[in-house]
Amino acid sequence: MLEVETIDRILRMDGDGLPVLSLYARIDPDDRRAFPSRVDELLHEVRLLTKDPDLDRNARLSLRGDVGRIVEAVTEEHLHPRTVAFFSCSGRGLFENVELPRAVRDRHVVDATPWVRPLVAVLDEYHRCRVLVVDRRRARFWDLYQDEMVERGKLRDPDLRKSDYAYGMREYATRNKDELLAKRHYRAVAQRLAEDAGRREFDIIAVGGQEHEIPELLDQLPRNLRDRVVGTFQVHPREEDLGTIRGRAEEVVDRYEREEEERQVAETLERHAAGGLAAVGLADCLWGGATSAVGLLLVQDEVLRPGVVCDVDGWMAAAGDQCPVCGNPLRTTPDVIDELVQSVIDEGGSVEHVVAETPLREHLTAATLRFPLPPLPTD
Ligand SMILES: [Zn+2]
Known part of the structure; x- marks a missing residue:
């Protein structure tokens, strides 16, 4: 999976006088075994460069190392991605191998810095979605991104057991306390989301749970988080089947993406019609x-x-x-x-x-x- 951190790491690759080789190679989904020979073809021009007398000897040696490192990496199994990007500066011991979920044009660039635009473009196309399933006492978090859903922990009200004790109290007091605990729990969820948003862990939010409880959480979210909630879905708060949760969250994200596309098309056509x-x-x-x-x-x-x-x-x-x-x-x-x-x-x-x-x-x-x-x- 393509991560922002990976791009940041690649952006920091510094050849310090030596060239950085960036190479993008597509994988034909109908013929994955052809991939190594495709990369080999792409490396042809780089091999010529390693013999170019105009190039500094250390640069040529580093490029030769890059070719070797990529040829070695290519034999590793690549089952799912549509493109693999390699970034190498062997003279400085730097190497990154990134799998992309989309087809990107085959290309190699030898430069002082890595060539990352296609990575950035691919990343732009995906929304990082924080998925949460909540009820009045618990919350579970996941990140849904580029066809993967990764668990991001849970929150559980620490007073859960005490609140069970509270059933011994008079009914109205219990109910009151329930409300208070629920509010406190929702605020803790909001706090957690705010912290993760501050670390740019996600762009949009999908909230799952029971119809009457979801608005209680939404009411506790500050405006900037509320604006990121692109949809809600109904699911039992204790739903154990991750496939169910993921499927509903994906529907929310898909609907949001389609709506965003429709909006962009409509705005562009309107602008054109108005002579803009x-x-x-x-x-x-x-x-x-x-x-x-x-x-x-x-x-x-x-x-x-x-x-x-x-x-x-x-x-x-x-x-x-x-x-x-x-x-x-x-x-x-x-x-x-x-x-x-x-x-x-x-x-x-x-x-x-x-x-x-x-x-x-x-x-x-x-x-x-x-x-x-x-x-x-x-x-
Ligand atoms: Zn021309």
Whole structure:
């Protein structure tokens, strides 16, 4: 799983004069055994670099070590990820191997620093969800993220047993005490959430429990936490089956993500209709990508479109032989939308893959722009 801490650690990788090799390699889910040979192909150019006399000897030795380290790591089992990213600076004893849940374009970069943009882009697409199941005495916490649910502990009112004793008291007093204990417990839950939020452990919250008890907790949450509650789900507070809890929480997160996509598509189309800074349709978005104008790119999920790319200046189009900007021959690609996505990430924009049914299906892509598009070059 891709963790923020991993990216932080990778960002701190410092070659201190030696190059850092970053390599991203896709795994074909239909042919996972082909992965090592794919990585081997990708390493070809790096091997050439290790013999480049223009490069400092220590740099060449370090790169040679990087190639060896990656070849070794590649034989480890990679069952689930769609992409594996390697970061290596063997001369400084640095190596990281990261599995990504999405396909990222194969690429290697040799630089003074690691190349992390694709990691950041993948991370942007997932919401870190804190899941809790509460009743008036107990709370259980999990983190749901990138198809994994990890336990984050429990809270139990320390006076639980004493409160059972209290049944000997007069009924109204017991009830009163129950209310007080429940409130105290909910405040402790809120406190715990506030502390974890302060450490940026999650972005959104899904709350499960019984219909009449959930609002009691929500009432005790401070505004900033309340705003992060994207949905609630009903489940028995003592539900033991984690699959049930996870399934309901995933429904909450999915619904939230679809709604967020719908909102982004609607806002972008409205902005475009009002003549604002937005592009709608593949042709304008490709031009926006080529001119680094895209802020947020919305892409219809799982739609591919063949096209052409200029490797000199980044011109992209659905078809053509010659680049209208520089006149060089164009390279054909099976999916020009993928080229667009990479170019937006390269230029510091963000990308959202839209799964929800929205008008984007007919436009394929839409984007908010940082500045108006320059006029299209003509052949
Ligand atoms: Zn060109």
